[in-house]
Structure formats: structure tokens, C-alpha cells
Amino acid sequence: MAAGAADGAGDSLWQACIDQLAQELPQQQFNTWIKPLTAQVTDDFSRVTLFVANRFKLDWIRAQFASRIAATLEKLYGQPIQLELVLALREVPARPLSTASSPELGPAPEPAEMADDAAPSGFKNRLNTALTFDNLVEGTANRMARAAAMHVSGTPGHLYNPLFIYGGVGLGKTHLVHAVGNKLLADRPGAKVLYIHAEQFVSDVVKAYQRKTFDEFKDKYHSLDLLLIDDVQFFANKDRTQEEFFNAFEALLAKKSHIVMTSDTYPKGLTDIHERLVSRFDSGLTVAIEPPELEMRVAILINKSRQEGAEMPEEVAFFVAKNVRSNVRELEGALRKILAYSRFNQKEISIQLAREALRDLLSIQNRQISVENIQKTVADYYKIKVADMYSKKRPASIARPRQIAMYLAKELTQKSLPEIGELFGGRDHTTVLHAVRKIAAERQNVTELNQQLHVLEQTLKG
Ligand SMILES: Nc1ncnc2c1ncn2[C@@H]1O[C@H](COP(=O)(O)OP(=O)(O)OP(=O)(O)O)[C@@H](O)[C@H]1O
Numbered sequence: 001m002a003a004g005a006a007d008g009a010g011d012s013l014w015q016a017c018i019d020q021l022a023q024e025l026p027q028q029q030f031n032t033w034i035k036p037l038t039a040q041v042t043d044d045f046s047r048v049t050l051f052v053a054n055r056f057k058l059d060w061i062r063a064q065f066a067s068r069i070a071a072t073l074e075k076l077y078g079q080p081i082q083l084e085l086v087l088a089l090r091e092v093p094a095r096p097l098s099t100a101s102s103p104e105l106g107p108a109p110e111p112a113e114m115a116d117d118a119a120p121s122g123f124k125n126r127l128n129t130a131l132t133f134d135n136l137v138e139g140t141a142n143r144m145a146r147a148a149a150m151h152v153s154g155t156p157g158h159l160y161n162p163l164f165i166y167g168g169v170g171l172g173k174t175h176l177v178h179a180v181g182n183k184l185l186a187d188r189p190g191a192k193v194l195y196i197h198a199e200q201f202v203s204d205v206v207k208a209y210q211r212k213t214f215d216e217f218k219d220k221y222h223s224l225d226l227l228l229i230d231d232v233q234f235f236a237n238k239d240r241t242q243e244e245f246f247n248a249f250e251a252l253l254a255k256k257s258h259i260v261m262t263s264d265t266y267p268k269g270l271t272d273i274h275e276r277l278v279s280r281f282d283s284g285l286t287v288a289i290e291p292p293e294l295e296m297r298v299a300i301l302i303n304k305s306r307q308e309g310a311e312m313p314e315e316v317a318f319f320v321a322k323n324v325r326s327n328v329r330e331l332e333g334a335l336r337k338i339l340a341y342s343r344f345n346q347k348e349i350s351i352q353l354a355r356e357a358l359r360d361l362l363s364i365q366n367r368q369i370s371v372e373n374i375q376k377t378v379a380d381y382y383k384i385k386v387a388d389m390y391s392k393k394r395p396a397s398i399a400r401p402r403q404i405a406m407y408l409a410k411e412l413t414q415k416s417l418p419e420i421g422e423l424f425g426g427r428d429h430t431t432v433l434h435a436v437r438k439i440a441a442e443r444q445n446v447t448e449l450n451q452q453l454h455v456l457e458q459t460l461k462g
Contacts, residue, residue: 010041011360014048017072031264032231033061034069036169038088038333045077051088051336053329054128054174056197058085088332126195127185131178137303139296142172145287149176149260153183156191156226157256160285162249166263167289168454170329173262176289177228180260184226193226198234205241217244222251225258232263232281236272246277259284266447288450291457292328297321300331305349310339312349319351323362325412326461334358369460371409371423377460378405381452390425403435404453410436412460 021034036057040049050069052058062085070083133153138146145165152163165173181193196204208217221227227248235242252259263270266288267281292300298317305312312320312335324334334357341357342349355362375389382401389402402424409420410432417429417436424432443450 010039010043010045010048013041013045013073013077014039016076017069020072020076021069028233028236031169032234033057033065036329037061038329038336045079045081047082047084048073049084049086051333052085053088053170054131055087056126056200058087060197060199061085088329088336125181125185125193127181127193128178128195129182131175132182133179135303135307136172136175136179137292137296137300139292139299141290141292141296142176145176145289148285148287149180150183152258152260153180154187156184156258161253161256162259162261162281162284164261164263164267164281164284164286165289166266166286168264168291168327168458170327171289171291172328173289174230177230177260177262181226181228188225191225192223193228194221194224195228195230197230198232201229201245202234202238202241205238205244208244209240218247218251221248224252227252227257227259229259230262232261232273233265233270235277236270239274242274242277246274246280249277249280265451268447269451288447291326292331294318294321297324297328297331300328301335304332304335305339308335308339310342310349312338316349316351316354320354320358323358326457334361337361369412371413371415371420374408374412374460375405375423377456378408381456381459392425403439404456406432406435407439408453408456408460412457 018034022030025034036053038051040051041047050061052061066083066085070081073081073083133146133150136142136146145167148160148163149165152160165176167173178195181195184191185193204217204220208214221244235245249259261281263281266286267278270278270281298314298321301317301320302312302314316338320331320334320338324330338349338354338357341347342353345353347353376386378401379386379389382397382404384398384401388398389405391398393399406420406424409415409423410417413420415423417432421427421429421432439449439453443453
């Protein structure tokens with residue numbers, strides 16, 4: 001998946017910057033903080049605006065990555081560049097967050113922040129009140145996660161504790177956990193709710209460790225009614241953090257407080273996290289959020305353009321949704337481009353206008369997702385020869401990757417079943433249909449396969 005989109009020639013500058021950072025940063029950091037960014041570059045390259053999904057991320061990126069991004073851009077362009085970070089969507093202001101940095105027990109934060117964090121009267125829930133159930137579009141992709149989250153917000157501390165929500169980037173995990181907190185607070189304004197990103201939790205452990213304030217730390221975390229914690233894969237390799245989280249976890253469950261977690265993978269797929277914690281994560285309900293299906297993408301586009309005060313005709317929404325398939329953040333990026341293009345050119349939103357506004361993105365996609373590309377990627381992933389994609393061989397170690405590749409070809413390209421059959425060594429279209437149905441059904445039930453397909457889809461989408 002392209003890491004972000006900029007207009008016109010700025011695209012290549014931003015893409016070059018992304019490529020550079022992908023090489024330099026640890027993969028997890030890159031995927032979480034840099035990859036989801038979208039960018040706009042002015043025609044003279046003097047200013048780059050980065051759009052960030054929420055306030056927490058904005059503060060974190062400003063503190064941890066902004067100067068590095070600016071330096072990379074300047075190096076690539078050879079001139080000073082002004083870097084600006086803005087929220088992708090309108091959002092209520094929240095207080096700035098700590099700038100403490102990883103590794104786990106690194107430098108201490110400013111004393112002023114300590115005082116603020118430690119003050120009981122200054123307890124802040126860090127919820128973004130703009131992220132609610134009302135503006136979270138429902139579809140097959142998030143139905144189960146949404147229903148479970150709704151249930152938790154209505155009767156916390158009972159079923160589905162902890163609730164573990166996982167899925168790829170930009171699919172609405174953060175939105176969903178904020179919605180849980182906002183709904184609970186609307187029903188019970190006195191409830192003690194906290195939303196926190198896992199990296200911020202790590203920072204809090206660091207502070208407590210350095211300042212020997214574990215009592216305050218425990219007061220803060222062990223007394224919550226609802227703990228919402230985002231991206232727990234960030235606990236990997238952070239032993240002290242994992243221990244403290246384990247303690248908080250046990251304390252909260254014992255007093256029937258609720259815990260909702262998100263992650264980019266299902267619990268057993270987490271790496272470098274202690275087994276006892278992984279088994280706790282999996283002890284309530286684990287639900288996936290899938291990439292949104294076509295109708296859901298259309299509904300999201302229409303809803304979001306209304307929120308921005310514009311009307312997107314259904315046929316345009318279908319056109320965009322058919323071409324932007326990976327995640328909701330990418331849809332939002334596409335929508336922003338279309339709205340800006342329509343305003344600048346004072347033209348009504350039409351398919352033609354959308355095509356022009358998204359021309360870079362569309363050409364990238366058309367270039368990337370071909371059946372040949374899918375065959376190569378799947379063959380590499382399962383360590384078989386590309387030639388086996390067309391061969392008549394039948395051992396399961398070959399037949400299965402081949403079926404997976406057929407399924408992805410149907411999902412990710414516009415090719416018909418007979419066309420796909422042809423490209424897989426002249427197979428009949430019923431063979432392709434059988435493969436597509438089989439893998440689709442299995443995907444619903446077998447977490448491991450689902451996870452593998454996510455990885456393949458992300459790889460293919462660039
Ligand atoms: N079903 C939906 N309806 C409306 N908006 C959505 C939906 N799903 C996601 N969004 C929006 O898409 C954007 C990305 O969602 P969010 O930040 O929650 O993703 P995420 O899964 O937490 O991704 P990451 O792991 O990258 O943080 C947000 O602006 C969110 O409001």
C-alpha cells in the first residue's frame with residue numbers, strides 16, 4: 001500500500017522520503033507512525049503538510065519523528081522545507097502528551113508533565129469525543145467487533161473481558177475504542193475511563209521507574225473502570241512494561257473493570273510478548289476488523305463527504321470505492337483530494353473529476369495489482385516456484401498456495417473467473433470458483449489463514 005499520497009510532482013518527493021524512512025526505521029515504528037501519513041506538497045516544494053489521524057498521533061509524531069522527516073525531505077530536495085502537521089479530520093483539542101522516548105527506560109520527561117499526570121484532580125481520559133458509534137459506519141467487516149464494543153460500553157465488566165480487537169492499519173480500531181469510552185461516559189459521566197496508546201503506557205512505566213512513583217502509577221491504572229489501550233503490539237520486548245501491564249490487567253479484572261485492547265495481529269500472532277500475557281489477552285473475546293467491503297466503503301465516502309459539507313453522488317462513491325480498497329484511512333485521503341480538487345477548480349463532484357483528482361493513486365494501483373504480481377508474491381510467501389502456479393501438480397503444499405493466489409486474483413483485480421483460470425495454466429473457471437469460495441469460507445474461521453491473507457494483501461497493495 002502506498003504510504004501516503006501527495007498531489008502532482010510532490011508525490012515522488014514524498015514517496016522517496018517514505019522509502020528512505022522505511023529503510024531507516026524499525027518496521028513496526030514505520031508501519032505505525034509513518035506509513036499511515038498522507039501528504040500534500042506545495043508546487044514549489046517549499047512546504048509539506050502531513051495529515052495525521054488523531055491528536056495522540058500528531059503529538060507523538062511531532063515529538064519523535066518530525067525533525068527526522070523534515071531532514072530527510074530536505075536532503076532529498078536539497079533545499080529547506082517547512083513541515084506542517086495537521087489533523088486529518090476535525091477533532092476536539094486534547095492536551096499535549098508526553099515526549100518521553102523509547103527505548104523502554106530512556107530519558108525522563110519534563111517535570112511539568114509529571115506533575116500534570118500525577119495530579120488526581122487533573123485526571124484526563126484522553127478520549128476524542130469526535131469518534132463515536134454514531135459516525136462509525138457498520139458493515140460486514142466490522143459488524144462483530146462493533147457489536148461486541150457496543151455491548152461492552154453498555155454493560156462493562158461482564159461479558160467479553162478483555163475485548164481484544166485486531167486488524168490492519170486504518171480499519172477503525174482506534175475509532176471503535178474511543179466510541180466505547182465516549183458511550184460509557186455518556187451513560188455514566190462519573191466513570192473513570194482512560195484511552196491510552198501502548199507507547200504512552202510504556203512512557204508512563206518509564207516515568208514511574210525513573211522517579212520511583214509506582215504507587216501513583218498504580219493509583220492511576222488500577223483504579224479505572226474502563227481501560228482502552230491501543231496497539232499493544234508495542235509491548236514487544238519491553239519486559240518491565242509487560243510486567244506492569246500484567247499487574248494492572250489482573251487488578252482491573254479482579255474488580256470487574258473492563259479492558260479493551262487493539263493490536264495489528266491476533267494474540268497468538270504477537271511476537272516477543274510473554275506467554276502469560278498473550279493468554280490473558282485471549283481470555284475474553286478476540287474479534288477482527290476486516291478491510292471494508294464495497295458497500296461499506298461507499299457508505300463511508302458518502303457519510304464523510306456530508307460531514308465535510310459536500311454531497312458525493314452515489315456513482316462517484318462507487319467509482320472511488322472500487323478503486324480504493326485497502327482501508328478507511330486511504331478512503332479518507334482520496335476523499336480529501338477529491339474535495340480539494342472540486343473546490344480549487346470550482347467543479348461539481350463527478351466521476352471525471354474523481355478520476356483527475358486521483359490520477360496518481362489510480363495509476364499506482366493499476367501498475368501494482370496484476371495476476372502475475374499476485375502469483376509471484378504468493379509463491380514467494382509460501383516458498384514455492386512461480387511456475388507451480390500454472391503447473392498441474394497437485395500436492396497440497398502447492399495446490400493450496402495456488403488456491404490462495406486465485407482467491408486474491410478475484411479479490412484484488414477486475415479479472416473474470418475464466419480470465420483468472422486462463423492465467424493459472426488454462427484451468428476451468430469452476431476450478432477458480434471452487435478455490436475462491438473455499439478460501440473465502442476458511443478465512444472466516446481460521447485466524448491463521450486470515451492473518452496470512454492480510455499480510456499478502458498489504459504486500460500487494462504496496
Ligand atoms: N467504519 C468506519 N466508519 C467511519 N469512519 C471510519 C470507519 N473505520 C475507520 N474510520 C476512520 O478511518 C480513520 C482510520 O481509523 P483508525 O485510526 O481508527 O484506524 P486504526 O485501525 O486504529 O489504524 P492504525 O492501526 O493505523 O491506528 C479514522 O479517521 C476513522 O475515523
